[in-house]
Amino acid sequence: MSGQLQYLTSLVGFLAEAAVVVCVCKPNNFRRYLPLGFYMLCGAFGTCALYFSLLRFGSSSATYRFIYFYSDSLMMLAIYWVIIRFYLQVFQDLGISKYIRGGSTFLLGCTAVFSYAVVHANRFQLTMKFAIELGQNLYFIGVVLIYMLWGALMKLKETRSRLAQFVLALGIYFSATAATYAMRTLFPALEQNLILMWIPPTMGLWLPIAWTYTFLKVPEESQTATALLEAKAAA
Amino acid sequence: MIASFICVVSVAAFFQLIAAYCRSILASSRRVELSERVREVAGFRGNSVSVADFGRLLQLVRLCPERGDDQGDIRAVGAYYTALRFLNRLTSSMVPKIAAWTNRECESCSYFAAVALDRRISYSRDLFSQQLGSRA
Numbered sequence: 345m346s347g348q349l350q351y352l353t354s355l356v357g358f359l360a361e362a363a364v365v366v367c368v369c370k371p372n373n374f375r376r377y378l379p380l381g382f383y384m385l386c387g388a389f390g391t392c393a394l395y396f397s398l399l400r401f402g403s404s405s406a407t408y409r410f411i412y413f414y415s416d417s418l419m420m421l422a423i424y425w426v427i428i429r430f431y432l433q434v435f436q437d438l439g440i441s442k443y444i445r446g447g448s449t450f451l452l453g454c455t456a457v458f459s460y461a462v463v464h465a466n467r468f469q470l471t472m473k474f475a476i477e478l479g480q481n482l483y484f485i486g487v488v489l490i491y492m493l494w495g496a497l498m499k500l501k502e503t504r505s506r507l508a509q510f511v512l513a514l515g516i517y518f519s520a521t522a523a524t525y526a527m528r529t530l531f532p533a534l535e536q537n538l539i540l541m542w543i544p545p546t547m548g549l550w551l552p553i554a555w556t557y558t559f560l561k562v563p564e565e566s567q568t569a570t571a572l573l574e575a576k577a578a579a
Numbered sequence: 580m581i582a583s584f585i586c587v588v589s590v591a592a593f594f595q596l597i598a599a600y601c602r603s604i605l606a607s608s609r610r611v612e613l614s615e616r617v618r619e620v621a622g623f624r625g626n627s628v629s630v631a632d633f634g635r636l637l638q639l640v641r642l643c644p645e646r647g648d649d650q651g652d653i654r655a656v657g658a659y660y661t662a663l664r665f666l667n668r669l670t671s672s673m674v675p676k677i678a679a680w681t682n683r684e685c686e687s688c689s690y691f692a693a694v695a696l697d698r699r700i701s702y703s704r705d706l707f708s709q710q711l712g713s714r715a
Contacts, residue, residue: 480582480585481585483589484588484589487588487589490596491596494596494599508599509600509603512596512599512603515592516593516596516597516600518589519589519590519592519593519596520589520593522585523585523586523589523590525585526582526583526585526586526589529582530582530583530586561648566607
Protein backbone atom coordinates (compact mmCIF):
# COMPACT_ATOMS: atom_id res chain seq x y z
CA MET A 345 0.00 0.00 0.00
CA SER A 346 1.42 3.39 -0.85
CA GLY A 347 2.32 5.59 2.08
CA GLN A 348 -0.05 8.46 1.33
CA LEU A 349 -3.02 6.14 0.94
CA GLN A 350 -2.15 4.54 4.27
CA TYR A 351 -2.18 7.96 5.95
CA LEU A 352 -5.47 8.82 4.28
CA THR A 353 -7.05 5.52 5.37
CA SER A 354 -5.86 6.11 8.94
CA LEU A 355 -7.31 9.61 8.94
CA VAL A 356 -10.70 8.63 7.50
CA GLY A 357 -10.84 5.63 9.84
CA PHE A 358 -10.10 7.81 12.86
CA LEU A 359 -12.78 10.35 11.87
CA ALA A 360 -15.38 7.62 11.28
CA GLU A 361 -14.60 6.01 14.64
CA ALA A 362 -14.87 9.39 16.34
CA ALA A 363 -18.25 9.90 14.61
CA VAL A 364 -19.58 6.64 16.10
CA VAL A 365 -18.35 7.70 19.56
CA VAL A 366 -20.16 11.04 19.17
CA CYS A 367 -23.37 9.23 18.10
CA VAL A 368 -23.15 6.90 21.11
CA CYS A 369 -22.67 9.87 23.45
CA LYS A 370 -26.15 11.15 22.63
CA PRO A 371 -28.36 10.61 25.70
CA ASN A 372 -30.81 8.25 23.94
CA ASN A 373 -28.05 5.96 22.69
CA PHE A 374 -25.56 6.02 25.53
CA ARG A 375 -26.76 3.15 27.73
CA ARG A 376 -27.96 0.94 24.90
CA TYR A 377 -24.87 1.28 22.71
CA LEU A 378 -22.10 1.87 25.27
CA PRO A 379 -20.07 -1.20 24.13
CA LEU A 380 -20.12 0.08 20.51
CA GLY A 381 -18.81 3.44 21.68
CA PHE A 382 -16.14 1.81 23.83
CA TYR A 383 -15.00 -0.41 20.96
CA MET A 384 -14.80 2.54 18.59
CA LEU A 385 -12.94 4.62 21.19
CA CYS A 386 -10.38 1.79 21.52
CA GLY A 387 -10.27 1.71 17.71
CA ALA A 388 -9.56 5.46 17.56
CA PHE A 389 -6.71 5.09 20.09
CA GLY A 390 -5.40 2.09 18.12
CA THR A 391 -5.51 4.11 14.89
CA CYS A 392 -3.53 6.92 16.56
CA ALA A 393 -0.95 4.44 17.89
CA LEU A 394 -0.63 2.87 14.43
CA TYR A 395 -0.31 6.28 12.79
CA PHE A 396 2.52 7.39 15.10
CA SER A 397 4.33 4.05 14.77
CA LEU A 398 3.97 4.35 10.99
CA LEU A 399 5.50 7.85 11.11
CA ARG A 400 8.28 6.84 13.46
CA PHE A 401 9.18 3.30 12.38
CA GLY A 402 7.65 2.76 8.93
CA SER A 403 5.17 0.11 7.78
CA SER A 404 7.78 -2.63 7.31
CA SER A 405 9.19 -2.34 10.84
CA ALA A 406 8.65 -5.03 13.47
CA THR A 407 7.26 -2.41 15.90
CA TYR A 408 4.55 -1.36 13.49
CA ARG A 409 3.54 -4.97 12.85
CA PHE A 410 3.63 -5.75 16.57
CA ILE A 411 1.28 -2.82 17.32
CA TYR A 412 -0.92 -3.74 14.34
CA PHE A 413 -1.48 -7.37 15.30
CA TYR A 414 -1.57 -6.99 19.08
CA SER A 415 -3.87 -3.95 19.11
CA ASP A 416 -6.06 -6.01 16.76
CA SER A 417 -6.14 -8.89 19.27
CA LEU A 418 -6.98 -6.52 22.15
CA MET A 419 -9.72 -4.96 20.04
CA MET A 420 -11.20 -8.43 19.63
CA LEU A 421 -11.89 -8.47 23.37
CA ALA A 422 -13.79 -5.18 23.08
CA ILE A 423 -15.74 -6.46 20.11
CA TYR A 424 -16.82 -9.55 22.05
CA TRP A 425 -18.49 -7.17 24.48
CA VAL A 426 -20.34 -5.60 21.54
CA ILE A 427 -21.50 -9.04 20.36
CA ILE A 428 -22.66 -9.96 23.88
CA ARG A 429 -24.62 -6.71 23.99
CA PHE A 430 -26.33 -7.57 20.70
CA TYR A 431 -27.20 -11.04 22.03
CA LEU A 432 -28.67 -9.45 25.18
CA GLN A 433 -30.76 -7.06 23.07
CA VAL A 434 -32.09 -9.86 20.87
CA PHE A 435 -32.92 -12.20 23.73
CA GLN A 436 -34.03 -9.58 26.26
CA ASP A 437 -37.68 -10.65 26.08
CA LEU A 438 -36.89 -14.32 26.71
CA GLY A 439 -35.38 -13.62 30.15
CA ILE A 440 -32.21 -15.60 29.50
CA SER A 441 -29.74 -12.77 29.97
CA LYS A 442 -27.98 -14.49 32.89
CA TYR A 443 -27.29 -17.54 30.70
CA ILE A 444 -25.95 -15.29 27.94
CA ARG A 445 -23.68 -13.52 30.41
CA GLY A 446 -22.50 -16.86 31.81
CA GLY A 447 -21.99 -18.36 28.35
CA SER A 448 -20.12 -15.34 27.07
CA THR A 449 -17.84 -15.21 30.13
CA PHE A 450 -17.09 -18.89 29.58
CA LEU A 451 -16.41 -18.30 25.87
CA LEU A 452 -14.13 -15.34 26.62
CA GLY A 453 -12.27 -17.38 29.24
CA CYS A 454 -11.83 -20.28 26.80
CA THR A 455 -10.61 -17.93 24.06
CA ALA A 456 -8.13 -16.29 26.45
CA VAL A 457 -6.82 -19.67 27.70
CA PHE A 458 -6.62 -21.06 24.14
CA SER A 459 -4.82 -17.94 22.89
CA TYR A 460 -2.42 -18.03 25.85
CA ALA A 461 -1.72 -21.74 25.22
CA VAL A 462 -1.07 -21.12 21.53
CA VAL A 463 1.16 -18.10 22.22
CA HIS A 464 3.01 -19.99 24.98
CA ALA A 465 3.61 -22.99 22.73
CA ASN A 466 4.91 -20.73 19.95
CA ARG A 467 6.79 -18.23 22.11
CA PHE A 468 10.07 -18.90 20.31
CA GLN A 469 8.56 -18.38 16.89
CA LEU A 470 6.09 -15.49 17.24
CA THR A 471 6.27 -14.85 13.55
CA MET A 472 4.01 -13.03 11.13
CA LYS A 473 2.56 -16.39 10.07
CA PHE A 474 1.56 -17.18 13.63
CA ALA A 475 -0.05 -13.74 14.14
CA ILE A 476 -2.06 -14.19 10.91
CA GLU A 477 -3.23 -17.64 11.97
CA LEU A 478 -4.29 -16.42 15.40
CA GLY A 479 -6.15 -13.48 13.84
CA GLN A 480 -7.86 -15.83 11.41
CA ASN A 481 -9.13 -18.04 14.28
CA LEU A 482 -10.32 -15.12 16.40
CA TYR A 483 -12.17 -13.52 13.50
CA PHE A 484 -13.71 -16.84 12.57
CA ILE A 485 -15.17 -17.20 16.08
CA GLY A 486 -16.68 -13.76 15.45
CA VAL A 487 -18.17 -14.95 12.14
CA VAL A 488 -19.76 -17.97 13.85
CA LEU A 489 -21.15 -15.86 16.71
CA ILE A 490 -22.60 -13.23 14.38
CA TYR A 491 -24.02 -15.84 12.03
CA MET A 492 -25.76 -17.56 14.95
CA LEU A 493 -27.10 -14.20 16.07
CA TRP A 494 -28.35 -13.45 12.55
CA GLY A 495 -30.09 -16.85 12.53
CA ALA A 496 -31.72 -16.01 15.89
CA LEU A 497 -32.85 -12.62 14.52
CA MET A 498 -34.53 -14.42 11.61
CA LYS A 499 -36.05 -17.12 13.79
CA LEU A 500 -37.43 -14.66 16.37
CA LYS A 501 -38.72 -12.42 13.54
CA GLU A 502 -36.85 -9.47 15.04
CA THR A 503 -38.08 -6.26 13.42
CA ARG A 504 -35.70 -3.61 14.78
CA SER A 505 -33.98 -2.25 11.65
CA ARG A 506 -31.18 -0.58 13.58
CA LEU A 507 -30.19 -3.74 15.40
CA ALA A 508 -30.34 -5.76 12.16
CA GLN A 509 -28.08 -3.27 10.36
CA PHE A 510 -25.56 -3.14 13.22
CA VAL A 511 -25.36 -6.95 13.30
CA LEU A 512 -25.10 -7.27 9.50
CA ALA A 513 -22.37 -4.63 9.24
CA LEU A 514 -20.37 -6.42 11.94
CA GLY A 515 -20.90 -9.77 10.20
CA ILE A 516 -19.63 -8.37 6.90
CA TYR A 517 -16.56 -7.00 8.68
CA PHE A 518 -15.80 -10.30 10.42
CA SER A 519 -16.37 -12.55 7.42
CA ALA A 520 -14.29 -10.45 5.00
CA THR A 521 -11.42 -10.17 7.49
CA ALA A 522 -11.50 -13.88 8.43
CA ALA A 523 -11.53 -14.86 4.74
CA THR A 524 -8.56 -12.58 4.05
CA TYR A 525 -6.53 -14.00 6.94
CA ALA A 526 -7.40 -17.55 5.82
CA MET A 527 -6.33 -16.77 2.23
CA ARG A 528 -3.02 -15.46 3.52
CA THR A 529 -2.51 -18.63 5.57
CA LEU A 530 -3.41 -20.81 2.60
CA PHE A 531 -1.33 -18.93 0.06
CA PRO A 532 1.64 -17.25 1.77
CA ALA A 533 2.88 -16.18 -1.67
CA LEU A 534 -0.09 -13.79 -1.83
CA GLU A 535 1.24 -11.88 1.19
CA GLN A 536 2.01 -8.85 -1.00
CA ASN A 537 -1.12 -9.19 -3.15
CA LEU A 538 -2.70 -5.77 -3.50
CA ILE A 539 -6.32 -6.91 -3.01
CA LEU A 540 -5.54 -8.98 0.09
CA MET A 541 -3.49 -6.11 1.51
CA TRP A 542 -6.34 -3.70 1.02
CA ILE A 543 -9.22 -5.75 2.45
CA PRO A 544 -8.43 -5.37 6.21
CA PRO A 545 -7.99 -1.55 6.10
CA THR A 546 -11.07 -1.23 3.86
CA MET A 547 -13.07 -3.28 6.33
CA GLY A 548 -11.61 -1.15 9.13
CA LEU A 549 -13.24 1.80 7.38
CA TRP A 550 -16.42 -0.06 6.52
CA LEU A 551 -17.47 -0.85 10.10
CA PRO A 552 -17.41 2.69 11.60
CA ILE A 553 -18.88 4.18 8.40
CA ALA A 554 -21.73 1.62 8.32
CA TRP A 555 -22.47 2.13 12.03
CA THR A 556 -22.41 5.94 11.68
CA TYR A 557 -24.76 5.63 8.71
CA THR A 558 -27.13 3.46 10.78
CA PHE A 559 -27.05 5.88 13.72
CA LEU A 560 -27.79 8.85 11.47
CA LYS A 561 -30.24 7.35 8.98
CA VAL A 562 -32.12 4.58 10.79
CA PRO A 563 -34.20 5.77 13.74
CA GLU A 564 -34.34 3.57 16.85
CA GLU A 565 -38.05 2.91 16.34
CA SER A 566 -37.68 1.94 12.65
CA GLN A 567 -38.93 -1.59 11.91
CA THR A 568 -38.40 -3.98 9.00
CA ALA A 569 -39.99 -7.38 8.51
CA THR A 570 -37.15 -9.91 8.67
CA ALA A 571 -38.75 -11.88 5.84
CA LEU A 572 -37.68 -9.02 3.56
CA LEU A 573 -34.04 -9.51 4.57
CA GLU A 574 -33.77 -13.24 3.94
CA ALA A 575 -31.54 -13.70 0.94
CA LYS A 576 -32.54 -17.19 -0.06
CA ALA A 577 -32.04 -18.22 -3.66
CA ALA A 578 -35.28 -20.13 -3.56
CA ALA A 579 -37.28 -17.26 -2.04
CA MET B 580 -7.35 -27.83 6.04
CA ILE B 581 -8.68 -25.54 8.81
CA ALA B 582 -7.71 -22.45 6.83
CA SER B 583 -9.54 -23.66 3.72
CA PHE B 584 -12.64 -24.45 5.81
CA ILE B 585 -12.53 -20.98 7.40
CA CYS B 586 -12.01 -19.39 3.98
CA VAL B 587 -14.97 -21.14 2.34
CA VAL B 588 -17.36 -20.57 5.27
CA SER B 589 -16.32 -16.91 5.65
CA VAL B 590 -16.71 -16.15 1.95
CA ALA B 591 -20.17 -17.79 1.91
CA ALA B 592 -21.20 -15.88 5.06
CA PHE B 593 -19.83 -12.64 3.56
CA PHE B 594 -21.98 -12.87 0.44
CA GLN B 595 -25.08 -13.84 2.40
CA LEU B 596 -24.65 -11.03 4.92
CA ILE B 597 -23.87 -8.39 2.29
CA ALA B 598 -27.02 -9.41 0.36
CA ALA B 599 -29.05 -9.11 3.58
CA TYR B 600 -27.50 -5.69 4.29
CA CYS B 601 -28.42 -4.40 0.84
CA ARG B 602 -31.91 -5.82 1.27
CA SER B 603 -32.23 -3.93 4.57
CA ILE B 604 -31.57 -0.70 2.63
CA LEU B 605 -34.03 -1.73 -0.12
CA ALA B 606 -36.66 -2.73 2.45
CA SER B 607 -37.18 0.91 3.45
CA SER B 608 -38.56 1.66 -0.03
CA ARG B 609 -40.81 -1.39 -0.40
CA ARG B 610 -43.67 -0.01 1.67
CA VAL B 611 -43.74 3.23 -0.31
CA GLU B 612 -46.43 3.61 -2.97
CA LEU B 613 -45.23 5.27 -6.15
CA SER B 614 -46.95 8.56 -6.87
CA GLU B 615 -48.86 9.29 -10.06
CA ARG B 616 -46.24 11.92 -10.89
CA VAL B 617 -43.29 9.51 -10.96
CA ARG B 618 -45.28 6.95 -12.96
CA GLU B 619 -46.00 9.63 -15.50
CA VAL B 620 -42.38 10.81 -15.69
CA ALA B 621 -40.95 7.29 -15.98
CA GLY B 622 -43.80 5.88 -18.05
CA PHE B 623 -44.92 3.02 -15.73
CA ARG B 624 -48.27 1.36 -15.44
CA GLY B 625 -49.30 0.29 -11.94
CA ASN B 626 -46.76 -0.28 -9.18
CA SER B 627 -44.52 -2.72 -11.07
CA VAL B 628 -41.08 -1.60 -12.23
CA SER B 629 -39.01 -3.79 -14.54
CA VAL B 630 -35.36 -4.77 -14.13
CA ALA B 631 -34.33 -2.89 -17.27
CA ASP B 632 -35.71 0.39 -15.89
CA PHE B 633 -32.96 0.73 -13.30
CA GLY B 634 -30.42 2.52 -15.52
CA ARG B 635 -33.02 4.91 -16.95
CA LEU B 636 -34.40 5.70 -13.48
CA LEU B 637 -30.93 6.38 -12.17
CA GLN B 638 -30.30 8.81 -15.03
CA LEU B 639 -33.54 10.61 -14.16
CA VAL B 640 -32.51 10.68 -10.48
CA ARG B 641 -29.22 12.35 -11.47
CA LEU B 642 -31.10 15.03 -13.41
CA CYS B 643 -32.94 16.13 -10.25
CA PRO B 644 -31.31 18.37 -7.63
CA GLU B 645 -29.56 16.37 -4.92
CA ARG B 646 -31.31 16.03 -1.57
CA GLY B 647 -28.01 15.37 0.15
CA ASP B 648 -29.20 12.45 2.27
CA ASP B 649 -29.84 9.73 -0.31
CA GLN B 650 -26.57 9.71 -2.26
CA GLY B 651 -24.97 6.93 -0.19
CA ASP B 652 -28.03 4.67 -0.44
CA ILE B 653 -28.24 5.17 -4.22
CA ARG B 654 -24.55 4.33 -4.64
CA ALA B 655 -24.85 1.20 -2.44
CA VAL B 656 -27.92 -0.04 -4.33
CA GLY B 657 -26.21 0.74 -7.66
CA ALA B 658 -23.25 -1.45 -6.65
CA TYR B 659 -25.60 -4.19 -5.47
CA TYR B 660 -27.49 -4.03 -8.80
CA THR B 661 -24.24 -4.29 -10.80
CA ALA B 662 -23.16 -7.34 -8.75
CA LEU B 663 -26.58 -8.94 -9.24
CA ARG B 664 -26.52 -8.40 -13.01
CA PHE B 665 -23.07 -9.96 -13.15
CA LEU B 666 -24.29 -12.96 -11.11
CA ASN B 667 -27.35 -13.19 -13.35
CA ARG B 668 -25.19 -13.39 -16.47
CA LEU B 669 -23.02 -16.06 -14.86
CA THR B 670 -25.88 -18.25 -13.66
CA SER B 671 -28.64 -17.73 -16.24
CA SER B 672 -27.75 -20.84 -18.23
CA MET B 673 -26.36 -23.00 -15.40
CA VAL B 674 -28.55 -22.32 -12.32
CA PRO B 675 -31.90 -20.82 -13.39
CA LYS B 676 -33.13 -20.69 -9.77
CA ILE B 677 -30.36 -18.25 -8.79
CA ALA B 678 -30.89 -16.29 -12.01
CA ALA B 679 -34.61 -15.92 -11.14
CA TRP B 680 -33.71 -14.75 -7.64
CA THR B 681 -31.23 -12.16 -9.00
CA ASN B 682 -33.99 -10.90 -11.32
CA ARG B 683 -36.35 -10.41 -8.39
CA GLU B 684 -33.61 -8.60 -6.48
CA CYS B 685 -32.91 -6.36 -9.49
CA GLU B 686 -36.62 -5.51 -9.63
CA SER B 687 -36.39 -4.39 -5.99
CA CYS B 688 -33.40 -2.22 -6.94
CA SER B 689 -35.43 -0.64 -9.78
CA TYR B 690 -38.30 -0.01 -7.37
CA PHE B 691 -35.86 1.63 -4.96
CA ALA B 692 -34.61 3.88 -7.79
CA ALA B 693 -38.22 4.80 -8.62
CA VAL B 694 -38.88 5.74 -4.97
CA ALA B 695 -35.65 7.79 -4.92
CA LEU B 696 -36.80 9.57 -8.09
CA ASP B 697 -40.19 10.25 -6.54
CA ARG B 698 -38.55 11.79 -3.46
CA ARG B 699 -36.24 13.93 -5.56
CA ILE B 700 -39.13 15.19 -7.70
CA SER B 701 -41.03 16.16 -4.54
CA TYR B 702 -37.90 17.88 -3.24
CA SER B 703 -37.44 19.84 -6.50
CA ARG B 704 -41.09 20.94 -6.37
CA ASP B 705 -40.65 22.07 -2.77
CA LEU B 706 -37.52 24.02 -3.72
CA PHE B 707 -39.37 25.60 -6.63
CA SER B 708 -42.34 26.65 -4.50
CA GLN B 709 -39.96 28.01 -1.83
CA GLN B 710 -38.24 30.14 -4.47
CA LEU B 711 -41.58 31.37 -5.76
CA GLY B 712 -42.62 32.19 -2.19
CA SER B 713 -39.43 34.15 -1.49
CA ARG B 714 -39.87 36.20 -4.70
CA ALA B 715 -43.45 37.10 -3.87
